[in-house]
Amino acid sequence: MSKRKILVVDDNEDICLTIKQYLELYNYMVEIAHSGTEALKMISGDFDLIILDIMMEGIDGMELCGIIRDRVDCPIIFVSAKTLEEDKVQALSIGGDDYITKPFGLKELKARIDSHLRREERIRSNERYLLSSKNITIDLLANEVFCKGVKLHLTKKEYEIIKLLMLNKNVVFSKERIFERVWGLDSESQLETVTESIKNIRKKIRALDKETSYIKTLYGLGYKWDVTYEKR
Incomplete structure (x- = not known):
């Protein structure tokens, strides 16, 4: 089976590198963008899942999700320090599939990723019938x-x-x-x-x-x- 391709969008370089190194241990292929503008240049249908921070300069995560949702149908997991319920509701209503508050554990993040990818595989499998x-x-x-x-x-x-x-x-x-x-x-x-x-x-x-x-x-x-x- 080919490696699953994940895009991590976060302006914190340390967080991006930590996620990348951890997921690569589990055979994921991970690419990184440090801004919404940079991510827009990379977004394509090739990604199996996108991890998206909300608070970024320029194009923030909410705006970016609204822009790219018509281009990609892969799962989008928001990661953010914003903990208010209305922030979570907004993120999910504009096209996000999940929301994890910072700080988060890498094991939990991987579990969420695995869960979404399994669901996508089931959906594709059912469509074949x-x-x-x-x-x-x-x-x-x-x-x-x-x-x-x-x-x-x-x-x-x-x-x-x-x-x-x-x-x-x-x-x-x-x-x-x-x-x-x-x-x-x-x-x-x-x-x-x-x-x-x-x-x-x-x-x-x-x-x-x-x-x-x-x-x-x-x-x-x-x-x-x-x-x-x-x-x-």
Whole structure:
């Protein structure tokens, strides 16, 4: 696994160096900026986490967070000697993810860093199991389909049809092939159940999204998932 990259922004050089040396013992890659202006030149999507002091000359930590939050989505941990509740609330409301008051222990800082990075990894892992197409999203882990954020109440076969077509966008599946893949060759159901299931799927989607017919019929050939096909 590649080293996690952290940016420390603090005008106290001793604090920056102490944090850098400690985190590097645990295989983190640490870069340092001693002002908000210097940090702005370094900010990019490459950082996995940013540690940000509040009280700095020029661009302070609060202002810097507001500037960079649209550029980066990594966790931002504020470290500050300001202990008032309103300071903490403001820091978290403008895009900070955590707040540690100075003085703090390095073990605690590392524990907070580890916690945020684990959460980010879980979020990225979960996103790999979400499949989206325009207003339709499939949660492949939960076996659920959503249209405009609303869960569709589907039968198991209807879910399997949507999943099959969405995973193979623009691939045409004949009625026979869908039946084979979803019901199985040994099924006692009739081939026409495919037609009925697709009709039900369209009805359930149309109740929430009347603009697009996601499953396109190619007469004589079968069906395919095609969000460019507008229902007339």
